[in-house]
Amino acid sequence: MDLKGLEESLAGGRRLLVYLHDNPDPDCLAAGWLLASVGKSFGLKPVLVYGGRLGRAENRVMVKLLKIPLRSLEKSRPRLLKSDRFAMVDSQPGAGNNSFPHQSRRCHVVIDHHPSKTRPTADFVDIQPDMGCCTTMVLAYHQALGLELSADLATAVAYAIISETQDMGRETTRADQEAYMQVFPKVRLRVLGSIRHPVRSRAYFQNVARAMSRVMVGRHTCVCHMGPVESAEVVAEVADLFAAMERISWCMVSGLVPGQIHISMRSRRPEARAERIMRQLLGRQGKGGGHGMIAGGLMSCACLEDYPERAKYLTERFLKLLGRRQPERLHLLLEEVADCANPILARAEPE
Ligand SMILES: [Mn+2]
Missing domain, CATH: 3.90.1640.10 (inorganic pyrophosphatase (n-terminal core))
Structure with missing residues (x-):
């Protein structure tokens, strides 16, 4: 020193x-x-x-x-x-x-x-x-x-x-x-x-509810594009939440604040080099950094109409960068049939 x-x-x-x-x-x-x-x-x-x-x-x-x-x-x-x-x-x-x-x-x-x-x-x-x-x-x-x-x-x-x-x-x-x-x-x-253990705003719970309704999962990967959010940190907060999901080793969350898409990435593997994946994900289209297991980044996005297309691009590129033999197929978490002892709950259809 x-x-x-x-x-x-x-x-x-x-x-x-x-x-x-x-x-x-x-x-x-x-x-x-x-x-x-x-x-x-x-x-x-x-x-x-x-x-x-x-x-x-x-x-x-x-x-x-x-x-x-x-x-x-x-x-x-x-x-x-x-x-x-x-x-x-x-x-x-x-x-x-x-x-x-x-x-x-x-x-x-x-x-x-x-x-x-x-x-x-x-x-x-x-x-x-x-x-x-x-x-x-x-x-x-x-x-x-x-x-x-x-x-x-x-x-x-x-x-x-x-x-x-x-x-x-x-x-x-x-x-x-x-x-x-x-x-x-x-x-x-x-x-x-x-x-x-803070008291949390109603907006926090709205964000979590929205994220839950949109999160897509595969065998080991989860992706959630939240759409417009009031602050970039919501994205990181939700990424931390999903990073704790069983069998998930990588997760990526995005959200749109005026003019920019914020992206958070998490891995549960210590050797993951998340900051490198983030840099490769964004290339010249944005800026990112982080550590081995967590990373953040942003790319510009002028309007809400452009968001879905960018989000799709991010998902596809992210899945490719993870280098698995076959990119995972994702589905809505809510579509998964609950592995549940209660037969009524297991039969209930998601809305
Ligand atoms: Mn730090």
Whole structure:
């Protein structure tokens, strides 16, 4: 860990803008908050900014209960650009999933755990694709500086790690586990419980109902094109849901927000290289990235009328890319006859 390099890249600055990726997730929120605290210890005034929206109920509760000092770029973009230091966590300038103006500004610090084809141009770059969480990486700097970890920050770190790794069951490393156990004594447990079990909006249940009615399944693959959704994170949330289905090893979910189709991919196989499949799926038609078992991407789609055709293309290409001898045939999940002990239920026809 190059603590000195990090300090040198921020030294002399007054105002540090820490960019999260758009629609920030818990890993990004905690990593950014930690880096803001590091920046403060170097004498800078940190500001945490994000594009897009906080989509998931858990993330909204996390920000609210832990009082994460977060600013939406959609509300206060112009003034914020007067900063003299820029940092990014859990993403990279030009990655396509953040609002950093990489064409006009140089980033000073990039800390990320996503693999990238080209190393980002920044004064200080720390990219470790082997790390399960970006939060674990930034926590190491925070600890090396001997900074005090508040109970709220500790809670954010703990939630980030269990959320990013699905309770240590997905793409976790020894470092993530150790970080979790180190911060755990400081965690506000009741608050953590409230974050993990939030009250959810009616819209959430409508989304789930729509997804359930549309999801197509094959032997090992599931695909769901949700149509218009109110935020990109709905797509990721539904993908997580379907990734837990028995016998399913790959799933892809898409949704349309104005102008763009968002795509989430999940695999239950640790060696899956989902980020590569996502890049191949989109080619030059979009941008995507991710890790081994999860990936996200987007492609432009000007209007609702174009969506069905794009969705069909995505399904066909996805099935081909999985490299099975014969592309799977998919059918609606609701058409499957329930394997059920209740004879009345088993005979009931789906509407
Ligand atoms: Mn992350």
